[in-house]
Amino acid sequence: MLIEASPIGPLSILPELPDARLAMLEGFNGIGKTLAVRLLQICTGDQPYRPDTAPWESLCEGLGKFTVTVSGLNGAREIQWVADSREWDAGSDDGIAPPHFQKITIDGRAASLDEVRSLLTVLRLGGEQGIVETLARLADRTAETVRRWARRYADQEAGPLASMEEAAATSVRLLGGWSSEAFLDLTKSVEKAREQVRAAEKETEKARQRRDDLSGALELSRRLQEIRRRAPELADRLRTIDAGIGDIQRNRVRLQNRVRAIAGQVAAAQPQRTELQNARRTLERRRKQLSSRLEEAAILGSELEIQPDDGSTRSLMTDLEAEIAELEAERIRLDAAPSMRILLDQLTPQLADAERQGLGGQLAVDHPELEWELTVSQTRVGMQTRRAFLEGQPAPPQAQEVVERLERTHDSLNRAASLRSALREAERLRRLVAQNEERVNNALAAINPKAVDEMQRLEEERRSADERLLELAAVRAALAQQLGPLVDETTATALTHQLRASLQQLGVSEDDLEPALAEAESTLASSRVAQQKAQNAEVETARQMAQAGAEVRKARTALTESPKLEWIRAAIPSLSSLTRSSTLKDQLAGIDMARECVESAGERLGELRSQLGAVESALRGVGRHLRGLDPEAVRYLPELESWFSERFSEWFNTERIRKELLPGAAGDVKVDVKTRDVIWTEGGSIQRRPLEAFSSGEQAFAYTRARLGELDVEDVKPANRLIVLDEFGAFIAHDRLTGLLAYLRDRATIHPQDQVLVMLPLSRDYAELARTSIGLEAEKFERFAEEITFRKYVVRVLVQ
Amino acid sequence: MRGNTTASDRAKPHAESQDPDTAAVVEALRGATVGPNDPDVKLAQMLPQLKEGTNSAFSEALERLVRNASADRG
Secondary structure (H helix, E strand, O other): OEEEEOOOOOOOOOOEOOOOOEEEEEEOOOOOHHHHHHHHHHHOOOOOOOOOOHHHHHHHHHOOEEEEEEEEEOOEEEEEEEEEHHHOOOOEOOEOOOOOOOEEEEOOEEOOHHHHHHHEEEEEEEOOOOHHHHHHHHHHHHHHHHHHHHHHHOOOOOOHHHHHHHHHHHHHHHOOOOOHHHHHHHHHHHHHHHHHHHHHHHHHHHHHHHHHHHHHHHHHHHHHHHHHHHHHHHHHHHHHHHHHHHHHHHHHHHHHHHHHHHHHHOOOOHHHHHHHHHHHHHHHHHHHHHHHHHHHHHHHHHHHOOOOOHHHHHHHHHHHHHHHHHHHHHHHHHOOHHHHHHHHHHHHHHHHHHHHOOOOOOEEEEEOOOOEEEEHHHHHHHHHHHHHHHOOOOOOHHHHHHHHHHHHHHHHHHHHHHHHHHHHHHHHHHHHHHHHHHHHHHHHHHHOOOOHHHHHHHHHHHHHHHHHHHHHHHHHHHHHHHHHHHHOHHHHHHHHHHHHHHHHHHOOOHHHHHHHHHHHHHHHHHHHHHHHHHHHHHHHHHHHHHHHHHHHHHHHHHHHHOHHHHHHHHHOHHHHHOOOOOOHHHHHHHHHHHHHHHHHHHHHHHHHHHHHHHHHHHHHHHHHHHOOOOOOOOOOHHHHHHHHHHHHHHHHOOHHHHHHHOOOOEEEEEEEOOOOEEEEEEOOEEEEEEHHHHHOHHHHHHHHHHHHHHHHOOOOOOOEEEEEEEOOOOOOOHHHHHHHHHHHHHHHHHOOOEEEEEEEEOOOOHHHHHHHOOHHHHHHHHHHHHHHHHHOEEEEEEEO | OOOOOOOOHHHOOOHHHOOHHHHHHHHHHHHOOOOOOOOOHHHHHHHHHHOOOOHHHHHHHHHHHHHHHHHHHO
16 A cells, blocks of 8 residues: 655655555554554545544644555455545534545546445554453444444435435325224214204204294284274274165165166067176176175285275385395395306306317316416316305305395285286276176167166166275275284184183293293394304315315325326235225225325334434443443343343454453353453353453453454455554563464464554664574564664565 | 334345445344334345435335235234
8 A cells, every 4th residue: 555645734654554464564653654544544434533633633734635545456456545635624523524535546447435445444453442442432333333324324304214205205195184084083073063953953943933933922912902902993894884885785776676677667579688687697797706806906905005006006016126126136145155056057057068069178267367277177067066065055044034025025026916917807897897887778778768868877876886885895805804803702702812822832921922022033043043053064064075075086096096106006905996986985995004004114214213313322322331431322222232242242252362361261251241241151150350351451462352353253344454453562562462463364364355464663673683683583683674764664574 | 113124134135235334234223123122124224225216216115115014904
């Protein structure tokens, strides 16, 4: 490995590391041995420095532009890095951003750090670290790897996990918001709303019945009072009219007899007599018809409280028509639903015709301000939807009152129309009566010309009597209408009994009828308002139900047909049974299943993020615990302590470490991370020793091999690995160093992809050794002394 | 939620093809795996393969998860 650099600050860096499977480098302090190794660690994607520390800042500011070249690798000829340390981030507590390289090439081809790491890793084992610290750092390093990996793959904002979560969330959105449970709740709400409407209708009917009963009772009471007040007078008037009618009828009979007598005194031919008889019969029939119509007109006039004549009737009809127009306008203002239903019923068939003619896709509505565009088909569907919504839409209470007034006014108008018809018929009958009277006169003249004058006088008198009779009959009819059936005492008595029974049933006295009726009216109004509210709620829930149904069908369509959800269909084959004709319940069950499965998958994704966070915390907790600090983690801590115990136990159970550290141990050696003890059996008894005890200088050799053992059990190894044992001189006695080197020689045969470099501070004077040695030994030491003079370090290749 | 790890999940089927970080993370997750709240090792193994994934790749991955969820329900 070559390093080409001209440090701009007070830094020294070794320009070269040897290419050998096992080598030992001895050199003066301050020549940049450790810095060279750490720079190589950075080049291979590791970060040996902690952020915001003086050594890291010194490197960033002091190294400057450099080139590192590593050659003779397994899997590649050469890797080269070019960078300027001044471009590197000095870092913060959150960590150091990966250092930027101006160029990384593998065999001249641009490459990424990941590609580099798959080819080469560099590990530095510092002799200054005790076994506890080594193990703790291993836990820390694993935690850092988990953190880095989680940021790369399980970040909340970006990365594959976030993308999958977004894909799952998008799919859930396409499945809509309705579940079987929510739909069932809505169904129950609809049923409850219906029940409330029925209850409200019942209450309103009950209130209306009481109002009507009280109103009837009050009417009865008033009629009885009227009878008590006016019946005698009206009865007198009726009796007078009846007497007058009797007198006129008697006089009429007399006159008729007199005419008949005069006519009989002359000898007339039979045909003339027959004609007279027929003319009289016809006249009588017409008079009876006229009388009947006049009575009808009198009754209608009395009901309408107008004079039964054409002028009054027409005036009333004009007023009633105007009132109806006003009420219609008022009704539409208060409740447009009936008019809109009519309008929509008129328009939708025409739009349907247009669709049949192939115009469905044509624009029918184009609103320039709102930028709405609707085709003929969309317009028709919209109108049908609105029509369905308006169906059964209850009228507000004010509108109901207007409707009732409208019905009453229409009834009055119909009666007025009947009156006018009766008056016209009476007029026609009057004309017929006049014609028939003329016919009678002619018949009389033909029978007895001499007595014509007398007979005509008598006939005239009779007609006058008839006219009077008609008038009296009309007046009597109007009077009878006003009094109704109450004119006789028997009826009045019966009504008194009826009123008493009603009052008893209603629980009110006759004096309290008016306030009771007012209260009943108020109750009825309140009931109508409550009914209106209940009906509105029913309509709203029905609308929600219709909307929910549409949304469920839309979700089902997406689930069974959308390409975006094809993966759900592939994952849940049973969804293939869902079709357009499936019941809503089945559709919801399918949607529920799909949603639950997707949400479950989404939760699994989210849980992984939290698991990674917990594992990282637990790993850091293991490190803290090994250092004698509070782990500050709970989840996964026991599991990972146990896991590390197994890993550390494996190291302690390797033959060399057992031989060096625990030569008397029998059976398995166990490390208990929780208690930070090493446990083994020796001489038949169980021995226990704290991990810290293995960090003493005497044991340094053993834990160094433990750290190498850690590397040996890694599952995935790069094609090339440089392991540097640094700063060991102060901790390992010279006699132990020989053993360590022997171990490393053995290891080199097992791990051919590794290069191991032992770096030691220069501790011997090779020039002096050369002088005190002989033969080849003296030559070797002399060569070492020259190298040290020339390069300030010497390299001894132990395994090439 | 428990990850749907099975015996085959723990058999390190693709350990050789994993990058070192993923291998280390998977090992750590396995180390924390002893009970009903096991970390989701299988999902962790799946994620690096989706690093540059397309929508269809995410859908395929989700399909596998949903298939498991559906099987759990069934």
